[in-house]
Amino acid sequence: xxxxxxxxxxxxxxxxxxxxxxxxxxxxxxxxxxxxxxxxxxxxxxxxxxxxxxxxxxxxxxxxxxxxxxxxxxxxxxxxxxxxxxxxxxxxxxxxxxxxxxxxxxxxxxxxxxxxxxxxxxxxxxxxxxxxxxxxxxxxxxxxxxxxxxxxxxxxxxxxxxxxxxxxxxxxxxxxxxxxxxxxxxxxxxxxxxxxxxxxxxxxxxxxxxxxxxxxxxxxxxxxxxxxxxxxxxxxxxxxxxxxxxxxxxxxxxxxxxxxxxxxxxxxxxxxxxxxxxxxxxxxxxxxxxxxxxxxxxxxxxxxxxxxxxxxxxxxxxxxxxxxxxxxxxxxxxxxxxxxxxxxxxxxxxxxxxxxxxxxxxxxxxxxxxxxxxxxxxxxxxxxxxxxxxxxxxxxxxxxxxxxxxxxxxxxxxxxxxxxxxxxxxxxxxxxxxxxxxxxxxxxxxxxxxxxxxxxxxxxxxxxxxxxxxxxxxxxxxxxxxxxxxxxxxxxxxxx
Numbered sequence: 333x334x335x336x337x338x339x340x341x342x343x344x345x346x347x348x349x350x351x352x353x354x355x356x357x358x359x360x361x362x363x364x365x366x367x368x369x370x371x372x373x374x375x376x377x378x379x380x381x382x383x384x385x386x387x388x389x390x391x392x393x394x395x396x397x398x399x400x401x402x403x404x405x406x407x408x409x410x411x412x413x414x415x416x417x418x419x420x421x422x423x424x425x426x427x428x429x430x431x432x433x434x435x436x437x438x439x440x441x442x443x444x445x446x447x448x449x450x451x452x453x454x455x456x457x458x459x460x461x462x463x464x465x466x467x468x469x470x471x472x473x474x475x476x477x478x479x480x481x482x483x484x485x486x487x488x489x490x491x492x493x494x495x496x497x498x499x500x501x502x503x504x505x506x507x508x509x510x511x512x513x514x515x516x517x518x519x520x521x522x523x524x525x526x527x528x529x530x531x532x533x534x535x536x537x538x539x540x541x542x543x544x545x546x547x548x549x550x551x552x553x554x555x556x557x558x559x560x561x562x563x564x565x566x567x568x569x570x571x572x573x574x575x576x577x578x579x580x581x582x583x584x585x586x587x588x589x590x591x592x593x594x595x596x597x598x599x600x601x602x603x604x605x606x607x608x609x610x611x612x613x614x615x616x617x618x619x620x621x622x623x624x625x626x627x628x629x630x631x632x633x634x635x636x637x638x639x640x641x642x643x644x645x646x647x648x649x650x651x652x653x654x655x656x657x658x659x660x661x662x663x664x665x666x667x668x669x670x671x672x673x674x675x676x677x678x679x680x681x682x683x684x685x686x687x688x689x690x691x692x693x694x695x696x697x698x699x700x701x702x703x704x705x706x707x708x709x710x711x712x713x714x715x716x717x718x719x720x721x722x723x724x725x726x727x728x729x730x731x732x733x734x735x736x737x738x739x740x741x742x743x744x745x746x747x748x749x750x751x752x753x754x755x756x757x758x759x760x761x762x763x764x765x766x767x768x769x770x771x772x773x774x775x776x777x778x779x780x781x782x783x784x785x786x787x788x789x790x791x792x793x794x795x796x797x798x799x800x801x802x803x804x805x806x807x808x809x810x811x812x813x814x815x816x817x818x819x820x821x822x823x824x825x826x827x828x
Contacts, residue, residue, distance in 0.1 A: 369586030373508045376584065377516040379557040380503045381523035383459055383496035386466055386550045388527020390435065390489050391641050393543055395660055396535025398428050398643065427479060429777050432643065434483050436770030438465070438490020439497065440763050446495040447759020455503040456563045462499065463551040466492035470547035473540065485544075490766075492551075497742070498762040502754060505746035506564035507584055510814040514678035517746065521739030522671040528641060529664035536661075566751055566815075569598050601816040602751060617822045618757070621748040624807055625761040628741040631799040633768035635694055636792035637733055639776035640726070647785070648726070659723055663730050670734035682811040683740050684803055690736030691800035697729030698793030705786035737799065741765075747810045750819045 401423045423431060442465065449458040469488030476482045500520050508516045534543050562584065568577035574595065581591045640647065640663075648659040677686060704722045749757045779788050810818050 369588065370509075370512060372586065373512065373584045374516065376507050376561050377504050377519050378523075379554075379561055380459060380500055380507075381519050382550070382554040382557055383462055384500045384520045384523035385527040385530075386462075386547070386554060387493050387496050387500075388524035388529075389531045389547060389550060390466075390493050390527075391524070391638070392528035392531025392664065393535075393540070393547070394432055394435070395532060395641065395643065397540040397543070398432060399535075400540055401431065402428050423479070429774055431479075431482060431486060433770050433774040434486040435490040435493060436638075436766050436773060438469075438487040438492075439494030439766035440490075440770065442491035442494025443498050443762030443766055444494075444759050445491070446498040446762065447755045447757075449495070450499055450502060450755040450759075454563050454567050455499060455506065456558060456561060459496065459499050459503060460555050460558045462492050462495040463555045464492075465489065465495070466551040467548055470544045470551070474544035474548070475541070489547075494762060494766055497765070498758050501742045501746035502758060503564060505743075505815065506566045507562075507580075509585075510812060510817075511679070513747070514683070514743070514811060515675050517743040518671065518675035518678050518739045520742060521734070522668070522675055524738070525664065525667035525671045525734060529661070529668050532661045532664045565595070566598055566602075569595065569602055570751060574599075597814075597816065601819065617819075618750070618753055621822050622757050622760070625741070625745045625748060625757070626764050627802060628744060628807070629761050629765035630768050631795060631802060632737055632741045633765060633772050634792070634795040635691075635733065635737060635799065636698070636772060636776075636789070636795070637738070638769045639772050640729070643773075643776060648722070659726075662723070663726060666727050666731050667734045667738075670731045671738065674735045674739055677735075678739070678743075679811055682809050683736075683744060684807055684809050686736035687740050687803040687807070688736075688800050690732045690740075691796045691803065693732030693735070694729050694737065694796040695793045695800070697725050697727075697732065698789045698796060700725035701729065702786040702789035702793065705784065705789065709784060709786065737796075744807070744810065747815060747818050748808075748822070751815070 446458060449461065453461070465488045469485045469490075469492065472481050472485030472488060476485055500523075501517065504517055504520060505513060531543065534546060538546070562580040563576070565577040565580045565584070568574070568580060577598075578591055578595055581589070581594055585591060585594070674686060701722065704718055704725060708718060745758055745761050746754075776788070779791075808818075808821055813821075
């Protein structure tokens with residue numbers, strides 16, 4: 333943090349601070365922040381979420397691209413990578429695994445870098461700078477004529493994905509009111525699913541090279557949109573730039589809102605904070621939210637979601653579906669619908685209930701898919717008869733993931749860290765998420781070959797089962813609470 337922040341009032345005792353944040357006067361300030369015009373903050377959310385759309389488009393690109401790149405390729409890599417100029421390449425299984433996984437490598441780097449950039453350049457400028465690795469990566473994929481350039485393109489796109497996966501939730505959380513944070517926070521995941529759906533659909537009519545050119549256009553539109561949005565008021569106030577913060581709040585809330593009251597509420601929370609250092613993460617007030625966020629990221633990825641999204645067409649083809657491409661589009665469409673449902677339910681049912689329902693349903697979907705793969709492994713002739721079971725199992729899994737496990741870990745990440753640690757802690761959580769995604773996507777093909785697709789889905793189902801109990805026992809409810817009130821929860825000896 334800036335040295336200027338160290339001159340602010342001394343740190344208050346936990347009991348005094350908790351009482352302050354929960355007092356009728358302070359709670360009134362937190363609630364009053366919702367008065368005014370909500371449309372500007374909704375507009376800001378959807379423009380910022382174009383970054384999440386690009387994230388989803390990059391994920392969705394993997395399925396039609398790997399399906400095309402693996403088509404009619406034998407096991408000899410020498411026959412799979414040398415192609416005439418301008419034509420689509422053909423890659424072997426090992427090369428495809430790396431092609432899918434290198435996006436995660438870039439995302440790990442992007443997530444860590446985004447934490448630093450978010451703090452020092454600001455949320456808005458940080459989001460705009462995401463277009464640089466995205467554009468470079470898509471250009472490499474569009475014109476690559478070697479495997480090395482394909483890998484490089486995936487890594488650059490991954491850096492952009494890692495950056496927006498941290499910055500978009502943080503930006504949204506800091507520009508919307510507590511009453512709208514659940515619904516608008518879920519727009520991040522909704523945009524990801526729409527991006528996946530668009531990529532799957534374009535994969536039917538375009539080569540991966542033309543899809544990459546579309547990706548360049550998406551990055552450009554996002555940058556132009558961000559030019560018209562304000563920086564977040566919390567970032568301005570953390571830099572002692574009160575006039576800019578008030579202007580930002582005026583843009584976001586409208587003339588009828590209690591701008592000064594909200595500024596005072598945010599400043600009050602910032603004034604109670606000590607300067608940030610690595611040693612702070614050893615204190616329960618930071619260690620507990622950090623461990624919760626890291627655990628949620630690990631469980632999200634080991635539910636197998638990115639393996640299913642990256643290799644949807646290949647999974648459905650292996651499972652014996654007659655038209656795996658149409659099946660992939662069905663998966664993406666279900667994602668969009670149920671993420672929209674989650675957006676509507678987030679602030680009504682709460683985060684915990686949706687997570688437990690979602691984890692339970694994903695467990696069922698994985699068990700059914702595992703049963704299908706096990707039952708048809710010894711008798712492939714049964715695949716056609718049980719085709720509906722395979723597609724239903726995958727759709728159940730995807731639908732319930734979209735209902736809670738997709739959006740809520742990212743939403744919780746953006747909510748539970750105090751402002752002084754939000755960027756650095758979110759950067760670490762993002763890194764852990766993409767590290768586990770890298771391992772899951774890299775090992776999926778190998779695990780499927782060595783253990784069978786049935787065992788792989790049963791393992792993923794076991795992780796989903798563990799997630800349900802972890803949420804029930806550990807994760808606090810954040811519905812309807814301001815960021816300052818959530819911070820006060822972790823200052824208490826026990827989490828309620």
